Amino acid sequence: MSREQGSKQVAANRKAYHDYSIEDTWEAGIVLTGTEVKSLRAGRASLVDGFGEIHAGEAWLIGVHIPEYTQGTWTNHSPRRRRKLLLHRQQIDRIERKLTEKGNTLVPLALYFKDGRAKVEIGLARGKRQYDKRQTLAAKDARRDIEREIGRRAKGRVRGAPVAHL
Numbered sequence: 001m002s003r004e005q006g007s008k009q010v011a012a013n014r015k016a017y018h019d020y021s022i023e024d025t026w027e028a029g030i031v032l033t034g035t036e037v038k039s040l041r042a043g044r045a046s047l048v049d050g051f052g053e054i055h056a057g058e059a060w061l062i063g064v065h066i067p068e069y070t071q072g073t074w075t076n077h078s079p080r081r082r083r084k085l086l087l088h089r090q091q092i093d094r095i096e097r098k099l100t101e102k103g104n105t106l107v108p109l110a111l112y113f114k115d116g117r118a119k120v121e122i123g124l125a126r127g128k129r130q131y132d133k134r135q136t137l138a139a140k141d142a143r144r145d146i147e148r149e150i151g152r153r154a155k156g157r158v159r160g161a162p163v164a165h166l
Contacts (some may be wrong), residue, residue: 031086
């Protein structure tokens, strides 16, 4: 059987980009049981309440919900169990140093398969204040309006001018 190629995203934590400013990201392998892999291949997972921590020199992913595999038996996994992350020693040390700073946390951003192996993208995040969130949304809306206007001008339509019908 040939190895799986390419990348397939299972879950994304879009809310993390709204609630946090992401300072740095890493790709980590994740230690899973067989039924967890089957459940992920079915496209089922939630990263919303997940976070990472360094404990005893090892990286752990906590609170990520991978539902039980429907065809699983008594060997099924616990949906919110702690899962070990596979990172290089230098990466773990760097993350640990940055997590000691006040206000930093480790959040999962995406869960995906890359060449047949389960990976998680984790990010070093700093929480946003409410006014930061409003500022980000205002900038996003302004950028969207600019892109819309550029598109209109490229099509030859100017705002307020009547559209000629043939």
